[in-house]
Amino acid sequence: MGEEYRLTLAGLQALLDALGARGYHILGPRLRDEAIIYDEVTKLADLPAGWTDRQEAGQYRMERRADNALFGYALGPQAWRRFLQPPRHTLWRARRADPAADDFDILPADTAPPKFAFLGVRACELHAISIQDRILRDNAYADASYTARRAEAFFIAVNCGMAGGTCFCASMGTGPTAQTGYDLALTELLDATRHEFLIRAGSARGAALLAILPHTPANEADRAQEAAILADTAQHMGRTLETNGLKERLQANLEDPHWDEIATRCLSCGNCTMVCPTCFCTTLEDHTNLAGTEAVREQRWDSCFTLDFSYIHGDSVRAGIAARYRHWLTHKLANWVDQFGEMGCVGCGRCLTWCPAAIDITAEAAAIGRATHDQEDQHGNA
Amino acid sequence: METLERIVLAHRFFAGFEAELGALVAGCARNLRFTPGQYLFHADEDVNQIYLIRHGVVALEIAPPGRAPVMFATEGEGDILGTSWLVPPYRWRFDARAVGLVRAIGLDAQCLRAKCEADHHLGYEMMKRFLPELSARLDQTRLQMLDVYGTAKP
Amino acid sequence: MKAAPLRPAPYRVRRIKRELHGVTTLELVPAQGAVPAFEPGQFNMLYAFGVGEAAISISGDPAQADCLTHTVREMGAISTALAQAHPGTMLGVRGPFGTAWPTRAAEGLDVVLIAGGLGLAPLRPAILRLLAARPLYGRLILLYGARSPNELLYRHELEHWRQRLDVDIHVTVDYADAGWHGNVGVVPRLIPRLGLDAQNTLAMVCGPEVMMRFCGAALHDAGVAMDRIHLSMERNMKCALGLCGHCQFGADFICKTGAVMRYDQVAQRLRLREI
Structure with missing residues (x-):
């Protein structure tokens, strides 16, 4: 971590102005449709001052805070993923002279990547982006669109001043403090006497930008206040997930009857995959114009909860909901480790919050394999 | 007789069979030869013989009325025919046709049943050979039923 | 890592052979350039204009360098469009992809x-x-x-x-x-x-x-x-x-x-x- 400085509210506005002047399209938290969403931000007034979120499995409510904190919420439903890997994206177009023509030409889509600055990125989200980097950028083949958008993006992290009811980043070792992957990191310091930020640079370009902002060196008291805030957040996680031995336990219990029990509650709606910051699955779709002369190939987010996802030879491999939930959970918490060396979960809790059936990944992961263990215990005692 | 016993014991089905038991079985055996197209037996006939195929291929068929006969299995060298020799009412359920020249050993079913009844050790040794054969055929039939190469859903 | 090849290369159907009912073998030649080398067991993604892409194993001789051979069964919209291509039809090809049959490891066995x-x-x-x-x-x-x-x-x-x-x-x-x-x-x-x-x-x-x-x-x-x-x-x-x-x-x-x-x-x- 770089040196800490103090940044005033005016300094934060100066940061937005400087990013704007450098051609960045700044995206940050805004209050819309009774939720925190990420959208264009140019001034501090755009931020959700004085709002917080109350989250539980299957529940999300915006509430008023007693103060005017700008980042006084945990997390909204959207992950930054939608800007780095858009939900729908044209890969190329093909054209032929007439519908009966044998020949066609394939033309590249416009690939100039937008230049985003992300304001208010949580530690778990930074970690999620690093997970997606491994898959979409550092894999055998790199997704060119993701790689370009990712390379251009400027990350302003904001450390969490509160934990949500469904948060468990402390269990996953991904938060609540941003450790790496940011250009600038902020901690909101707010009490009766002041409303300021502690700011540190995490990259050369972050440091260069910080240098031109009005800032003053932070003192011991500032650092102590930040440490107290982050320690308090870490201690108040709404959920915990025991990760020790979890991968092995899940992979050894693929036929646990509990998968079927989950399937009686799971609606297979795919919400969890749409809000998850590490989910990366996409499908390819082809469309033509009515004349049959132009075709377009689109890449679109897909969800392993759809029947189409595993479709092969006229049938779906994962026909039942139990199999689809098992695929999702074991992928996140077990197979991902085999594939990419770490779990595909950062503990953001979005899949709990936005599940219409209030299915809790931490509870389900803990329950799988438990019946087997109990039986073994009984045999041991007999 | 000595030769027949040697031939019986040389058949894959009797691999590892005790020599004394082999003599008992050979007492029920005779040499058989079928010309191409000749039927070994037809459906609904009594199972009076078990066939140990030594050479050639036998096609097992069922002929649905008004349709050409359907071959549902072939048995060749080292195979046996007649797993229902122990199952009353000892009746064939299908036709068996020699595809080419077929040489076989026929074991008289009644003779063998009587010897097994009298000597349960022989009976048990025979069961240990017939049961896996039956079970394997059941497994194969199940796999065949799946119609794995078919494109249509069942 | 290399940039993901998401754009198919244009190939032209040179010859077709109806193998069975609903099963066709296609010989494809590149509209430009050479046929990429492939290993037995690998597959290509074949694209039919506007319909989509399907993974089809390569069924040709690896020693024959002038065309790609694929045998396609008509199952869904894409494979049907591929199988119904005629000589001259342009198709898109991405590949080859995937692992190979161990023909080298099998030597001596x-x-x-x-x-x-x-x-x-x-x-x-x-x-x-x-x-x-x-x-x-x-x-x-x-x-x-x-x-x-x-x-x-x-x-x-x-x-x-x-x-x-x-x-x-x-x-x-x-x-x-x-x-x-x-x-x-x-x-x-x-x-x-x-x-x-x-x-x-x-x-x-x-x-x-x-x-x-x-x-x-x-x-x-x-x-x-x-x-x-x-x-x-x-x-x-x-x-x-x-x-x-x-x-x-x-x-x-x-x-x-x-x-x-x-x-x-x-x-x-x-x-x-x-x-």
């Missing part, structure tokens, strides 16, 4: 090739390579199972191979009429009768998953080591680059660690439902 139904198509490049370098291998055995005699793929070629006498070919069908002189019964049943020198045998199996599961078990029962048995797995394929997530089979992406996989790696999963 007896090789059992087991195909079921259209599974003969992905094995054909391996068969051709083995036959072209026949002295490098011990016994060569081809077991081929199909639904019925009139659903046998590459019939003429099978006859041609049979005439070579240095390869044992056993064809079996699920059912037949009286005109059929071959075997009737399932493929795994033939395995114990082969008299394999199991210590020195390598197997390549391609067919419906259930059939491969039973063949893997029968080969293992016959004493062939699990890591010498190779199967060609199949799952929904979209990008073929390890990026889209569709082809996952447990922790494997079939497009990266498959389609050809070792039996010891997949046996556990073949047993599981809906994996």
Whole structure:
């Protein structure tokens, strides 16, 4: 971590102005449709001052805070993923002279990547982006669109001043403090006497930008206040997930009857995959114009909860909901480790919050394999 | 007789069979030869013989009325025919046709049943050979039923 | 890492051959440039204008460098559009992708090739390579199972191979009429009768998953080591680059660690439902 400085509210506005002047399209938290969403931000007034979120499995409510904190919420439903890997994206177009023509030409889509600055990125989200980097950028083949958008993006992290009811980043070792992957990191310091930020640079370009902002060196008291805030957040996680031995336990219990029990509650709606910051699955779709002369190939987010996802030879491999939930959970918490060396979960809790059936990944992961263990215990005692 | 016993014991089905038991079985055996197209037996006939195929291929068929006969299995060298020799009412359920020249050993079913009844050790040794054969055929039939190469859903 | 090739290269259909009802073999030549080298067992993504892309195994001779050969069965909209292409039709091609049949590792060993139904198509490049370098291998055995005699793929070629006498070919069908002189019964049943020198045998199996599961078990029962048995797995394929997530089979992406996989790696999963 770089040196800490103090940044005033005016300094934060100066940061937005400087990013704007450098051609960045700044995206940050805004209050819309009774939720925190990420959208264009140019001034501090755009931020959700004085709002917080109350989250539980299957529940999300915006509430008023007693103060005017700008980042006084945990997390909204959207992950930054939608800007780095858009939900729908044209890969190329093909054209032929007439519908009966044998020949066609394939033309590249416009690939100039937008230049985003992300304001208010949580530690778990930074970690999620690093997970997606491994898959979409550092894999055998790199997704060119993701790689370009990712390379251009400027990350302003904001450390969490509160934990949500469904948060468990402390269990996953991904938060609540941003450790790496940011250009600038902020901690909101707010009490009766002041409303300021502690700011540190995490990259050369972050440091260069910080240098031109009005800032003053932070003192011991500032650092102590930040440490107290982050320690308090870490201690108040709404959920915990025991990760020790979890991968092995899940992979050894693929036929646990509990998968079927989950399937009686799971609606297979795919919400969890749409809000998850590490989910990366996409499908390819082809469309033509009515004349049959132009075709377009689109890449679109897909969800392993759809029947189409595993479709092969006229049938779906994962026909039942139990199999689809098992695929999702074991992928996140077990197979991902085999594939990419770490779990595909950062503990953001979005899949709990936005599940219409209030299915809790931490509870389900803990329950799988438990019946087997109990039986073994009984045999041991007999 | 000595030769027949040697031939019986040389058949894959009797691999590892005790020599004394082999003599008992050979007492029920005779040499058989079928010309191409000749039927070994037809459906609904009594199972009076078990066939140990030594050479050639036998096609097992069922002929649905008004349709050409359907071959549902072939048995060749080292195979046996007649797993229902122990199952009353000892009746064939299908036709068996020699595809080419077929040489076989026929074991008289009644003779063998009587010897097994009298000597349960022989009976048990025979069961240990017939049961896996039956079970394997059941497994194969199940796999065949799946119609794995078919494109249509069942 | 390299940039993901998401744009197909234009190819033109040079020749078509109707193999069976709804099954067509296409010979494709590139509109420009050369045909990329491929290994037996690999597949391409074939694109039909506006309809979409499907993963189709390469079924041509790896020694023939002037075209790509694919055998396509009409199953859905994409494969039907591909199979109904005519000479001159342009198609898009991405590939080749995936792992290969272990034709090099098989040198010096007896090789059992087991195909079921259209599974003969992905094995054909391996068969051709083995036959072209026949002295490098011990016994060569081809077991081929199909639904019925009139659903046998590459019939003429099978006859041609049979005439070579240095390869044992056993064809079996699920059912037949009286005109059929071959075997009737399932493929795994033939395995114990082969008299394999199991210590020195390598197997390549391609067919419906259930059939491969039973063949893997029968080969293992016959004493062939699990890591010498190779199967060609199949799952929904979209990008073929390890990026889209569709082809996952447990922790494997079939497009990266498959389609050809070792039996010891997949046996556990073949047993599981809906994996």
